[in-house]
Amino acid sequence: MIVTFSCRVSKIAEDIMSEQDENCASTDDSEEGAKICKMLEQAAEPEVMMAGLTSEQMISFSSYQAKQKEARQNEVAKKVESALEVAGLSSRDVTPFLKVRVTSLAHKISATNTIKKEGLITIWNPTEKQKADLVEGQVYIATGLLPSAHCTNILYLHARGSSTMWKPLASAQAADFQPFFTPRKAVELSLIGEVPLASEFDIAGVVLHVGDVYLCSNQKRQWLFLTDGSKFISASQSTEQDDCLLAVSFSCSSASDDGAFFSYALSGNTVGYLRLWSLPS
Incomplete structure (x- = not known):
């Protein structure tokens, strides 16, 4: 949403500047x-x-x-x-927030199989220390959290930066738990299916086609098609098939700006998507 907001603001500013008379x-x-x-x-x-x-x-x-x-x-x-x-894009008093994705821990000597739980913590008005100290893969003892919602295996929590404490667990203590963190990495389109569920990953590719904007169920939508040159290999055949193609659908409320998400000029350019999350289909 931040990117979309910035793009709309930039487009309005560029249009006005291009209309200025330099004479x-x-x-x-x-x-x-x-x-x-x-x-x-x-x-x-x-x-x-x-x-x-x-x-x-x-x-x-x-x-x-x-x-x-x-x-x-x-x-x-x-x-x-x-x-x-x-256009409804003037300066607004927006409360900053930080979203932290967390997972439950299982002790190495636990006799029972613990079901992994995922959580998403929203920290409103995070402190500068929290923004600097929170590190991926680190184990923390967090206090001052409040439940927000629960959906299947995902627990949603929230807190305010000034009232939330994040204490890093010592390395010796963290070693008592089973491995839980897989560093995010870039993957080829042909290997997306091998990414473990709930794991984050990055992709990059060349844009082949930018679709037209259209309306569907009160939403404005646009498709983007890209490839990274990796080959699709069928499970029943060992030979390489066609290049992998990724189709990405972007949507927002139809009440928003009439402009497109992406310009047709993006075709032929290399783009990257970071911090994608693998979910069950």
Whole structure:
């Protein structure tokens, strides 16, 4: 959502900037710098004319250009601010949060088979220390958490940064538990099916086609197709088949901006997706 918001803001700003007139325009046409600017615009060889300007004329022209640049920047800023307000994208007081994915631990000497539990903790207003100290693969003792929701095997918790404590467990104590962390890694499209459930992974590929935006069930959708050159190998055949192709569907409320998620110009470019989560189909 942050990326979509930033893209929409950037697009509005770029459209307004592209519409700005770079020609000379002044509220005081009698100003010497404005007169020189007009003459340069109308001259057949402006470079020759500029070379013949005196030092005083160059100072007047440079001063005029600086004023014009500042005036254009102020005008663009006002137009962008107004356009963002109309589009519902003006500055808002947003509460920062941090999502931490966690998993349960099983003791090595436990006689029973413990069912692994997954959890997602939302920390509202996380402290700078928490953002810097929380490390993937580290075991923590967390306090100050509150249950939010429970769905199948996933437990949702939340807390506020100032009231939540995260104490790292000593390495010697953490060694008493069964291995639980698999470092995230990049995988080829042909090997996505081998990624363990609930594990995170990264992928990269070349965009082959950017689909058109369409509406479906009050949602705006767009498809993106990419490949990384890896080959699909059938379970019944040992020979390589066609290149693997990944189709990704993006969607959001149809009430949002009419623009596309991705430009058609993205075709042929290399893109990457980070921190994908393998879930049962």
